Amino acid sequence: MADLPLPVSWSVDPLAPGFLDDRHAGYAFLRRQHPVFLSEHSVGAGRPTWFLTRYQDVRRVLADNRFLRFPTRPSAPPTAAGDADALRFQGVIDHWLIYLDGSSHMRLRRALQRAFSKIEPTLKEVVDQEVAGALSGLAEGETADLMARYAMIVPARVMCRILGLPRLSLADYFEWNGAFLRALERTNGLTSWQEAGRAVSELEAALSDQGLARLGDESSEFVDCLRSAAELDGSTSAAAVMANIVLLLMAGFETTAFLIGNAVSCLLNHPEEAALVRQTSSCAGPAVEETLRFEPPVQVTYRSLSEAVEIGGVTLPGGAMIGLVIGSANRDESVLPAADRFTPRLQRRSHLAFGVGPHACLGAGLGRLEAATAISRLFAEFPRLRHDGTGRDWRMSLTFRALESLPVVL
Numbered sequence: 285m286a287d288l289p290l291p292v293s294w295s296v297d298p299l300a301p302g303f304l305d306d307r308h309a310g311y312a313f314l315r316r317q318h319p320v321f322l323s324e325h326s327v328g329a330g331r332p333t334w335f336l337t338r339y340q341d342v343r344r345v346l347a348d349n350r351f352l353r354f355p356t357r358p359s360a361p362p363t364a365a366g367d368a369d370a371l372r373f374q375g376v377i378d379h380w381l382i383y384l385d386g387s388s389h390m391r392l393r394r395a396l397q398r399a400f401s402k403i404e405p406t407l408k409e410v411v412d413q414e415v416a417g418a419l420s421g422l423a424e425g426e427t428a429d430l431m432a433r434y435a436m437i438v439p440a441r442v443m444c445r446i447l448g449l450p451r452l453s454l455a456d457y458f459e460w461n462g463a464f465l466r467a468l469e470r471t472n473g474l475t476s477w478q479e480a481g482r483a484v485s486e487l488e489a490a491l492s493d494q495g496l497a498r499l500g501d502e503s504s505e506f507v508d509c510l511r512s513a514a515e516l517d518g519s520t521s522a523a524a525v526m527a528n529i530v531l532l533l534m535a536g537f538e539t540t541a542f543l544i545g546n547a548v549s550c551l552l553n554h555p556e557e558a559a560l561v562r563q564t565s566s567c568a569g570p571a572v573e574e575t576l577r578f579e580p581p582v583q584v585t586y587r588s589l590s591e592a593v594e595i596g597g598v599t600l601p602g603g604a605m606i607g608l609v610i611g612s613a614n615r616d617e618s619v620l621p622a623a624d625r626f627t628p629r630l631q632r633r634s635h636l637a638f639g640v641g642p643h644a645c646l647g648a649g650l651g652r653l654e655a656a657t658a659i660s661r662l663f664a665e666f667p668r669l670r671h672d673g674t675g676r677d678w679r680m681s682l683t684f685r686a687l688e689s690l691p692v693v694l
Contacts, residue, residue: 298335298584298607299325304680307583308624311337311612320598327586327605334600335584335607339616339636341595342608347641349385351587351606357383358467363474369481370474373467376484379527382535382643389642392520395513396528396646402509403446407650411657414441418658419665422694427672430690431545438658439540442650443533448504449490457533460487464534484530491529536647542581542686543572543655548662549690550575550626552671557628561663567628568660572652574628577620577635583611583685585639610636611685666694 296313297303298321303310314321314337323333336342345351357377364370377383381392418437422428437454444452460483467480491507507529514520551558551571560567587606592599600606614635615623622630638645645651663669670693677688 296321297323297325298609298682299323299327299333304682307611307682307685308615311609311615312624314609315612315616320596320600323607327607331588331603331605332601333605333607334598335609336595337609337612337616338596339613339619342610342613342636343640344595345587345606345608346636346639346643348593349642350590350593352385352590353383353389353587353643354385355588355603356586356605360477361473364477367474367478367481369479369485370477372481372484373464373477375523376527376530379521379524380531381528381646382531392514392524392528393642393646395510395520395525398513399506399510400646400650403506404649407653408657410445411438411442411650411654414438414445415654415657415661417441419661422666424666424668424694427691427693430548430692431541431687432689434658434662435544435548435690436537436541438544439537439654442654443536446504446506446536447491447529447533448507452490456486456490457537459483461534461537464530465538484526487530487533488526491526532647536650538686539581539684540651540654542684543575543651544658545687545690546579546581546685547572547575547655547659548692549676549687550579551659551663552669552692554626557626558663558669560628561660562667565660565664568656568663569652570628570631571659572655573631573633573635574626575655576637577614577632578626579685580610580614580635580637581685582637582683583681584609584683669694 296310296318298310298314300323314335319336319338319341321335321337323335326333336345357380360370360374364374381389381396384392415438418434418441421437422433428434436458440454440457444450444457463476463479463483466476469476510528511522511525514522514525551561557571561571585608587608589600589602589604589606591602594600614620614637617623620632620634638648638651672691672693674691676690679686679688
């Protein structure tokens with residue numbers, strides 16, 4: 285297959301301006317010409333950043349414990365020294381499961397697995413109820429931004445239910461989540477870290493006994509189980525538990541919203557596949573799975589090398605930052621046939637959207653359930669659903685593949 289035509293502003297470097305003008309053309313070029321690519325830029329602490337774009341290389345690193353997560357975590361700006369709010373958020377990040385390695389990672393992961401197992405029998409009912417509630421706010425024939433009116437609402441409400449905050453204002457939820465994300469964007473400064481620290485304090489207050497009483501809620505089975513599992517473990521602190529509730533509030537909502545939006549967009553671009561989902565609800569699962577391969581919400585994840593390692597004939601130095609380009613690996617034509625086509629009926633589950641190895645996504649099952657339920661019910665409820673003709677608005681982010689808005693006619 286010939287390389288895709290490249291826009292004039294396109295750059296070979298994923299961290300350079302212009303690359304996102306056509307990321308998939310860039311990925312294809314890198315897979316063929318520079319599968320192990322050293323960027324001229326960096327994503328943290330001035331360390332060199334290498335990008336891997338082929339499926340086998342990305343999968344190998346995801347499963348290899350020599351590639352660490354903790355050194356890749358975001359750090360507060362130097363101006364945060366002594367600032368209580370900014371340092372509070374740094375303390376939260378330092379406890380996040382996604383940035384831990386070794387035994388501390390495994391202990392916390394086991395505690396979270398126990399908590400998810402405890403609530404698993406109730407999740408389908410919760411998701412069904414929240415999808416129905418979100419659909420009730422839509423009307424046939426109206427023009428709506430499906431991201432704001434549906435894709436964001438469903439996972440936010442489900443996560444509120446899981447955390448024991450069903451009456452929490454979504455305005456508060458979205459405000460906290462926005463504060464966390466702004467701080468995590470590595471170009472932002474002290475103000476965003478201060479805002480994130482204050483948002484942590486507000487969430488902690490909402491989850492306290494007094495906060496739950498004000499909302500008329502009770503501590504959730506999930507949170508109680510997580511706390512109990514941490515106490516039994518003996519080495520997982522209350523601070524680590526709260527930090528990972530913050531992580532769930534963010535990661536358990538936004539990436540699922542992106543997945544729902546991407547799945548709807550892909551189906552609207554492929555009417556024959558949309559017709560199958562509309563006619564048979566069981567086709568929603570394969571459509572979600574193919575979206576995870578074709579347009580995964582998380583495009584790049586990072587690791588740090590604990591020692592020098594050779595990959596693809598290139599020796600990567602110890603301490604280097606490694607960018608694993610999942611969005612490229614999932615379209616590697618040397619592994620997946622017709623990788624540049626959206627074909628749910630092939631049922632290709634070998635994608636890397638949820639990772640593999642020690643950091644495989646704990647919430648994969650919930651994300652799949654939410655997305656499949658959301659799209660099957662949406663297409664059944666609105667058989668004439670279509671794009672409104674104004675085009676799609678993609679977020680300009682290397683890390684995420686996400687729609688800012690999705691205008692449709694219902």
